[in-house]
Amino acid sequence: MDANKLMKSDVRKSWLNWFMFAQSNYNYERLQATAFAHAMLPIMKKLYPQDKEEQKQGIIRHMSFFNTEPICGSVIHGVTVAMEEERAGGQPITDEAFNGIKTGLMGPLAGVGDTLTQGVITPIMLAICIGITNNNNIAGPIIFLVAQFIIMTGISYNMWFNGYKYGRRAVEEIMSGGKINRVIEAASLLGTMVMGGLVGRFIPLQFYLNFDLGGGAMFDLQYDLLDKLMPGLIPLILTLAVLHYVRKGTSPIKLMGALILFGIVTGCLGIF
Amino acid sequence: MEVTVIQAGLIGLFYYLSWSPWLTYVGFFTFNRPLLAGFITGIILGHPLEGALIGAGINVIYLGFISAGGAQMGDPSFAGYVGTALAIASNLDVGTAMAISVPLGTIATVLWIGKMTINSFFVHWADKEVEKGNINMVAFINVVPPQILLFIMSFIPATLVVYYGPAAVNGMLSLLTPNILHVFNVIGAMLPALGIAMNLKLIGNSFTMPFFVLGILCSVYFGMDIIIISIIGAVIALTISTINYSKNDKGGNV
Numbered sequence: 385m386d387a388n389k390l391m392k393s394d395v396r397k398s399w400l401n402w403f404m405f406a407q408s409n410y411n412y413e414r415l416q417a418t419a420f421a422h423a424m425l426p427i428m429k430k431l432y433p434q435d436k437e438e439q440k441q442g443i444i445r446h447m448s449f450f451n452t453e454p455i456c457g458s459v460i461h462g463v464t465v466a467m468e469e470e471r472a473g474g475q476p477i478t479d480e481a482f483n484g485i486k487t488g489l490m491g492p493l494a495g496v497g498d499t500l501t502q503g504v505i506t507p508i509m510l511a512i513c514i515g516i517t518n519n520n521n522i523a524g525p526i527i528f529l530v531a532q533f534i535i536m537t538g539i540s541y542n543m544w545f546n547g548y549k550y551g552r553r554a555v556e557e558i559m560s561g562g563k564i565n566r567v568i569e570a571a572s573l574l575g576t577m578v579m580g581g582l583v584g585r586f587i588p589l590q591f592y593l594n595f596d597l598g599g600g601a602m603f604d605l606q607y608d609l610l611d612k613l614m615p616g617l618i619p620l621i622l623t624l625a626v627l628h629y630v631r632k633g634t635s636p637i638k639l640m641g642a643l644i645l646f647g648i649v650t651g652c653l654g655i656f
Numbered sequence: 657m658e659v660t661v662i663q664a665g666l667i668g669l670f671y672y673l674s675w676s677p678w679l680t681y682v683g684f685f686t687f688n689r690p691l692l693a694g695f696i697t698g699i700i701l702g703h704p705l706e707g708a709l710i711g712a713g714i715n716v717i718y719l720g721f722i723s724a725g726g727a728q729m730g731d732p733s734f735a736g737y738v739g740t741a742l743a744i745a746s747n748l749d750v751g752t753a754m755a756i757s758v759p760l761g762t763i764a765t766v767l768w769i770g771k772m773t774i775n776s777f778f779v780h781w782a783d784k785e786v787e788k789g790n791i792n793m794v795a796f797i798n799v800v801p802p803q804i805l806l807f808i809m810s811f812i813p814a815t816l817v818v819y820y821g822p823a824a825v826n827g828m829l830s831l832l833t834p835n836i837l838h839v840f841n842v843i844g845a846m847l848p849a850l851g852i853a854m855n856l857k858l859i860g861n862s863f864t865m866p867f868f869v870l871g872i873l874c875s876v877y878f879g880m881d882i883i884i885i886s887i888i889g890a891v892i893a894l895t896i897s898t899i900n901y902s903k904n905d906k907g908g909n910v
Contacts, residue, residue, distance in 0.1 A: 388662055401795075403680055403681055404677045404678075404680050404681065405677045405798055405799055406677075406681050407677070407681065407684070408676075408780055408798055408799055408802055408803065409675040409775050409779070409797070409798045409801075409802040410771075410772060410774055410775060410802075411772050411774075411775030411776040411778070411779060411800075412772045412774070412775075412776055413748075413776035413779055414776075414779050416744075417779060418778065418779055418782050418794060418798040419796060419798055421782070421786075421798070422794050422795050422798040422799075425791065425792070425794060425795055428791070431686060436789060438790055439791055440786060440787075440789050443786050443791045443794055444786055444787075447779075447783060447786065447794075448781065451777055455679050455681065459900045489860065498722060499858060501685065501910055502721075502722045502723070503722060503855065503858040503859060504858075504859060506685055506689075507719050507720070507855045507859075510689060510691060510719060511699060511719065511882060511886070512713060512882055512883060512886050513691060513712075514712040514716060514818065514882070515692055515881060515882025515883060515885075516717055516882070516883065517691065517708045517709060517710065517711075518710040518712055518882075519881070520705060520709070520710050522695065522704055522705055524691065524692075524695075524708060524712065525691050525692045525708050526695075526696035526713070528686065528689075528691055528692060529686050529687075532682060532685045532686045533682050533686065536681070536682045536685055537682060539908070540681070561870060562888075562904075566897055566901060569897060569900075570893040570896070570897040571859075571893070572858075572859035572861075572864050573863070573864045573867055573888065573889065573892065573893040573896065573897075574800060574889040574890050574892075574893045575855070575859045575864075575865045575870045575889075576856065576860050576864040576871070576875075577864075577867040577870055577871040577886075577888070577889035577892070578871060578882065578885060578886050578889055579719070579852050579856060579859075579860075579868060579871060580867065580868040580869065580870060580871020580872040580873075580874070580875065580876060581871040581872075581875045581880070581882045581885035581886070582719075582848070582852060582871075582875070582882070583848075583852065583871070583875065583876070584871045584872060584875030584876040585875065585880075585882075586713065586716045586848040587844070587845055587846070587848050587849055587852075588845055589842070589845050589846070600668065614873075615873070615876040615877045616710060616872040616875070616876035616877070618875065619849070619872065619876075620868075620869065621851045622846065622849045623852050623853055623856070623868075624853075625849075625855035626849045626850055626852075627853040627856050627860065630850075630854055630856075630857045631857055635729075635868070636729035636730075636850060636854060637729060637730070637762060639850055640729075640758060640762070640847065640850060643843070643846045643847055643850060644755070644827050644843050644846075644847075646846060647755075647839065647842045647843035647845075647846045647847075648839055648842075648843065650842060651838055651839035651840075651842035651843070652835075652839060656842045656845070
């Protein structure tokens, strides 16, 4: 048996180590460093079965600072595994080359990955399943659970194996092919519309202001004016105002405090 | 209702699991979210639907929750598990539940910061063991010590708050008049604006924002279900994307 070749099962074992334990020892000093080394453990053992020193150097090589988005970032590990295999086959690949590839790719993939998994897929799935739940249907959380597992596992596994199979070309394909931007763009539109759909249910703010017009006629600000102009105008304005401050960089915690305060004042005065 | 020690312990256990690696990294995208946390808490307390509804409400506040490089706004999972438990035990409505779980989630961020700080020591331990040639210790150190630490830092506080919290919440509620409960509901109706705005910061731009208004109209004026809204959204998104890319120039910017 050729010791310097990896079997599919070795690569899969490596993927599983990462897929489970990527954030297990997440820390301020080197973030996902031990998790990266943990994922490379089966690879090193397979590539250098007799050579304890090479195994050790391999693990030390992958104990350096590393941080990316664990699902989409898997492509980096795939590329690294392929490079390790070439190195074991006699190619002169230095530690610096490994580090350069890893640190060069982890930033851009964290950006794309966070946008895709945390910014687009999860909020859209949540919005839909929250909507289902709100019709008194417990299928909401169940669909959410199953769908997320299928989507995220699928992306992670495919990223890893594409990285392994195509090396750096896989990354270039993802980053510059425009394909990922197209997905994010379409999903952003869908997501923005779904966010609007949540507003009606979850920001049910209404003015409770009435004006006596004399002669028994009443003018209800909400019913007689706002509902005629545009239903949902108050939630829209509130969300846009919060968005303005979020964009300006006001911390979410401060905004939370401000909203609670605003709620107390307007609630007490009977405006809403 | 009374929360038993076993129920409190189970809720604490699921809170731990939601941050742990045992449910794979997808645990972070599922068991960590208040929607599912509320449902699970509801099952444990014998009110699954109520739990799911409360969890859904809390989750809207955390819709835009993004954890990047360890910096984050609050702990949605703590708000989801503990907030739902307190709400069910004290019979709170969804709006009030949302208002009380936000502070819980914010305080729980301390647990996260503590964990990430202490974990740094384990990295040095791993360095030393590898230097000695014990490479298998990397797997051990990456898993066992941080998970023992996480278990202690998550299971214990969550269980204690779930077990002793309802008495405190009930004491507080006995002081509340309907007017004050109305204020809680107003707060509960305002906080989702933050969750939605946080997400819009990422995906909302001059190209997509008109569809936000369309989404509001679909739900408020036409009373459409979110499923229908998302199908309409998907149709529009695919159409526009196809038009943009068949013209071979990039319309809209993300």
